[in-house]
Amino acid sequence: MKRLIVIGIIGATVAMVNAQNESDALRYSRTFHGSTARSMGMAGAFGALGGDFSTLSSNPAGIGLYKGSEFVFTPKIHYNSADAFFNGSRYNDYKYNFGFSNLGFIYTYDYKRDEGWSTVSYGTGYNRLADFGENTTIRTEKANGSLLNEFVLNSNIEGSEERFDPFYEYLAYNTYLVNPDTFQVIAAPGDTSYGVEFWSHMTDSGKYGQLLEKTIRRKGGIGEWVFSMGANYSNKLYLGATIGWEMVNFSQSTLHYENDVDDNTMAIGSFSFREKLDAWGNGLNLKVGGIYKPTDALRIGLAFHTPTIYWLTEEFHTAIEANYDAGFDPSYSEDRSDVAQSDYTVLTPYKAMGSLAIVIGKRALFDVDYEFVDYTAMRLQGDMDSYTDINTIIQKSFKQTHNVRGGFEVRLDPIYLRGGYAYYDSPYKSSLYGNNSDVQYASGGIGYREANVSFDIAYSRALNSQKHYLFLGTNSKIDYTRNQILATLSFRF
Template sequence: MKRNIFFILVLICGTVSAQNIEDVLRYSIENTHGTTRFQGLSGAFGALGGDLSALNINPAGSAVFNNSQFTMTGTNYNRNNDATYFGTTNNTRLNSFKINQVGGVMVFKNNNENSDWRKYSLAFNYDLVNNFSNQFFSSGNGNEGIDNYFLAYSQGQPLGPLFVQDGELIEEAYLDIGSSLGFGPQQAFLGFQAGIIDPVDFDDDNNTEYLSNAEYSTVNQEFLQSTRGYNSKFTMNFGSQYKDFLYMGASLNFHSIYYEKYTQLSERGFDTASEIQFINFDNLLISRGQAFSFNLGVIAKLNKYLRLGGSYQSPTWYDLRDDLSQRINSDSPVKNTDITFIDFNIVNIFPRYKVKTPGKFNGSMALVFGPNGLLSFDYSYQDMSNAELRPTSDASFATVNSEIGRELRAVSTFRVGGEYRIKHLSLRGGYRYEQSPYANKITISDLNGFSAGIGYNFGSSRIDFTYSRSERDANVQLADVGIATPANVNGIMNNYSFGYTINF
């Protein structure tokens, strides 16, 4: 088979999966996007309603609308990441723009004066749950190189299958090992064929011990991680108002997911005596799929000032598929020179799998001061330790699920927001605090965020602008195994949102 027609090989890697706790958290944590007004109050809308993105907190909010409405929101996302690794800090900035919300609500008033049901509402809304566009770069002199990654996967692996057989292309061998033996042996194959590791006994096909060909006390490492994609949600909502004090609602939510993560690890500065002087290792992971969830909620107007809200968000059931491509190169004198033919055109397709994120409970309280303004407070509770990969009968998923139970915890989120009106002008502000999902509070830190916004009501339409800022630290591993010291990433997100609303 000629190389110039060998564009892509796709086989199923089924013995060992590459999914981990990171995959679960990626879809469990939701950010405060949504309409401009919703962002302006930092999402503290559970007892208020009357906003399309508030349906994500409490679906009873659609019954609060007094008239039909259409809203569209666009946001410029500005990421500012400081990555520190072995005392060296690098800054990375990234901008992206997305239409993050489009939706409308139709309100049907009941003209029957003898009925206790005042009105009904039907809403449809698109919201961006997560914008995955992000990037950071780290560099420093580490004491654990990528050779440790390949050693970790190779120890205990028989040498025989790591050879390319007569008449076999290296690409075919790479995919065949992934299909028949799994992800771990496949990584051992990469390290061996790239000349980074060698067996202790080269002449013994049953050899299971390996040594590194890289010599160093410290090595200069440069690591780039770039992600893009989205987790979007389309909501179908029904709400109703009973008498003048009770609002009820339910939503069906349909998610669409696309996630792409590219990582590049480059190493140089090995000892002078080392036969290896550089290593490059790149990975490209693509995840895509769909998900479903539902919401139930109520809002009670206790008097003309005080409102209380309560809602339940079901677990979200994700159906996902992952594709993984890799490429590796080094200047090792014993490498297989065909190693460069393993590139991003050679794709490992993992079996479809499911992620169940935990359900969430929300409690809310709001004080509404007539046309002058309002204050609102929201609290939500979500036990991240109940998240899981499925099928649970899969041995590797069972291992990850045990890790989730040990390392993750219940998360409380607090949101406070306020709005003050001066005739047609509205001034808004909010604060959000979200606990770390990790029990150690180190892998991912607590999140703090605030927002400020302004809106002008023309009567039949309204324009709004909001600035919001959130900050969170994360320790990011350069490799799944073998490199223990993470890069500490201080991530700041600045969002600038503009929205337009029309009443009809």
Template sequence: MKKIFAIAIATLAVSTIQAQDINDALRYGQTDLNGTARFRAMGGAFGALGGDFSSLNVNPAGSVIFANNQVGLTLSNFNIKNNSNYFGNKTSENDNSFDLNQAGAVFIFENGSAKSDWKKFSIAINYENARNLDNSLFSSGVNRQNSIDNYFLSYANGVPFGNLNSFNYEDLFFNEQQAYLGYNSYIIDPLNTTNNNIEYFTNIAGGGNYYQENSIESVGYNGKLTFNAATEYKDKFAFGINLNSHFIDYRQSSSFFEANDNPRYAVGSTVDRVRFNNQLYTYGTGFSFNIGTIFKPTKEVRLGLAYESPTWYRLNDELSQRVVTSGYGLNATQDNTLYSTQITDPNVTMIFQPYKLQTPGKWTGSFAYIFGKKGLISLDYSMKDYSNMEYRPQNDFPNENRSMRNLLTTSSEVRLGTEYKIKKLSLRGGYRWEQSPYKNGNAIGDLTGYSGGLGYNFGSTKVDLAYAHAKRNYNLQFFSQGLVDPARIENITDNVTLTVIFEL
């Protein structure tokens, strides 16, 4: 006779062992090439040019290059395509969104004194979405080696069974929470039921044919509000400083499914269907600063040097997890017939203690050549050492910080831009190359991007339009440990940006 059993348990826990990993740090430590249409069209190569709202993020001295007071607004369309290859099975997923991703104002003050060498002063305020976190991913394929049980076993082995068999859920650490989920969903069981048992076995039948699907949907932003001041000295030097406030709001929903029809040899519960859902909400604020200078040795040549400090974030995580399993038990009778179907549904919600993340600083050197009033060419070179990223308190993240020091490296970035003017019409093009933050570039590959656009000057109003394309390959592990077989992702982004600028 068939029977159905249901278990539904919800708990709220504050964990002192964190779940953050290297991927979370890179999510907030990397930035996109967002900003105004002119900035996007020219590949972001504005470190020695200035005169654009988004150039302030590269070199804060650029605000003093503006000729007049201005207000600018930018609307962008983000299209992200992710092609996945998981054990030879290819899938594709698209995400499309619109965003008012930039708004700013700059005010120029001329020094009327002929005796002063300080000719000009500017102040500016600018908001940008430093990174659009909207994304969709789907991977599926047959894994002939590893099952989801490895994830739960990797956390469970070493955890006393008495901890999982108690109802003091608020006292459980993160690794115990994962073991609890695996145990209460019948995926794993203890070798014996004594409280001091620390060894577990799987209830998923072996055989090496596990059909697996993984779907990830994320929405959010990494916003940056910049307060800028700059000044010009003797028409040769410009100096600037930014004070930046950062805002993170990120939601990720992932759903993993596994099914197998492997032979069932063990007597007892055998799980052959697993649905493991995770919902992550991360929010917080941060602070950083920029300093920079622009030097004009001749009328045509400009040189720039700028430093962007690390961003010091204070973040909060909320993680909701749910496991649903189904399977079969074998009746220990003579005919060994199927007698029951079991369904489990444990839920765990964890609110982690606030933690801090320090992202790497960045140096940028720039060169630009101005061809009179006809056009220009500009080049930026940046360096960013991702191995300096760090979670804090350090005692709570020894393994994560060690991994970042050992696996990550200094990443170089090259941005090249050009502009040519035909009366009031401007034609623009750009190129961007960004090196992988990993020592092993297979984990995350290099990024290559191309862009182009145009602008028209109506006098007191300017309208700019840009299109940018970029591609990067990387490996995506569904889980941080246990089940770590990666899907190979080809990430392609296409961005259309429209900026309207009003001179005041």
């Protein structure tokens, strides 16, 4: 749901958050590695190596290691799987996706000297930073609760502006899923009339056992257009900078469906509740980095990413359909909310990265990257007063994280073999909602180089688990597996 119930985060209250919330801030702040098959094959561990287009979005000093110009292009295939565990049931869902991970051009000017500033390189192109596409289905044949429990609870919070939220309880009221104990017309969303208790046929009976299914369909991602410049000083020091122009699009459709198959509840046969969220916008950031080569075998890299500021537009609406048992009037009812549109900004955390690489001649290389990200620094900004409360929740809910990537490449002319592992720390405090959400990547790849042409292919598999909120007091555990295959074709000249 677009609304999140947080218990005990601020005082001992139950806080309802409509429109934007901390989940939005995290969605646009958490990005992962690799846009080329070579870097993905090494789990994105390229911070001290350079010479690969992916480094323009990680450590832009990597552009300084180019000896010539290059054109690079990377399509990819995604296969994401979600195993949802709920009330003793397990349900698997999946999504295939084809897209582009990378498209770029590097131009290098060589001053033909070994001392001082020997080369300068300019790069521009596109790197994919995040993919949101996934399908999830949560299902049980015998539920022991209902979404209507939450609607009834909120309807009975006297004096609250959320008593009849126009996207939730008001729709349930208009479709007779939530009813007053005496006849009373609710004039408009937000009516806080006292003295009336609200109830539902399903929650009033206390008899559940209905079929319950929730489907979540997500698509979209974050892409970055990079404008980079780097230079090589005496083949010892490499410096670079990237201006990143981000493009964001995100779409989420959810359907919560309950069906009283065994007729345990008077009146209600089935109902469905739909939510639709669309968001889009742009962002801007700056990345700077350096690579120092004290010896031919050792390289040390440092990089810093400023916070990205996103300017986003969001649309959100909901709908309810209800079917009633034979003999009840009406037998069918539906209602839809208006479409709410809002403009707001997201400020992501800065990133700091340190890297160490060992190069064994032209036979092998190894790289380890460490990345620090402080998710408590995320911020939402806009015209709503509630952003202050949301930013307070962010500070109390998230933590500083430590991410590690490691990878290797072995050269067997003209074949290159690669492997890597990456660990992305959970951004949540360990106690929050019982959520962990750390992500582990394992990857491998192979490459072929001949003259000025190279072809690389890589496979990556990521695993993580999360808890998904269904309704008050009820969560589902979801195990995600994200598979992707990248193929990169590059031409050097």
